[in-house]
Amino acid sequence: MRVKFAVFLLLELLIMVLNCGERRACHYIEQLKSGDKETRIDASYQLLLMGKSAVEPLIQVMRSGDERSRFIAIQLLGKIGDSRAVEPLIDALVGESLPLREAAAEALGKMADERCVPPLIDRLHHDPAPSVRAKAAEALGVLRYIAAEDALIEALQDTSAEVRVKALAALECFWDSRLNPLFVKMTEDPDEEVRYVAVQILQHTRFPGALRQLIKLLNDEVPAVRQEAAYALGEIGDKRAVRPLLIMLVEYEDEADRKAAQTALKKLTGAEYKVLE
Structure with a gap:
């Protein structure tokens, strides 16, 4: 009898605590x-x-x-x-205002629940707003369920550069070496931010097959892209990049370009290179 009474009191106390918590929340x-x-x-x-x-x-x-x-x-x-x-x-995710759809996609990426993947893939493919598609791509990268990989690869063809950037960054989260050739291809994207992110990823993966394209990018019209390409060449460690980096060091007057070339050259050769004015 005493045990039953104690259990009853405990349940009553629990209900009171829950009700109190709900009132506070309200x-x-x-x-x-x-x-x-x-x-x-x-x-x-x-x-x-x-x-x-x-x-x-x-x-x-x-x-x-x-x-x-x-x-x-x-x-x-x-x-x-x-x-x-x-x-x-x-x-x-569907039928709400733009800010709410964006927030919902971002929130689902934090849920660590496989149920989130199919609806996020659906929004990645079909939401009319690029910002929502981008949020969906970002969320899928955070969740890292392999079922999303093909959808993210397809999103690299999206008409929005913002979506392509987020899809690229999301794919890096999978650490799948089979994607490296695709990252190389994305360094040819017409959008400078997409190229920049693709080069950054190649710097992280140190994919030897990127050598020729990264050397080509040392002449990219966007300073941040060519500088990142230099840093990536230093990380890959192939000494065939030494001569193109020396040319970059001599021909470009921008201090950031020279610093990138010097850093990469030091990694490749162990020597310090300076330009004599």
């Missing part, structure tokens, strides 16, 4: 509507501290609150990372 959620930025920031912080006990109230406001409150709720649900939020966040 109080802070109400403050998300405030016109005062500091009030909204403080309320968001308190909800984040509440963690899992704030999930259900946040899901509720995400479904029926005003635009700003919904946006904040989506962000907080992503940060909390509770699996109960996965389906509501998936629903928010």
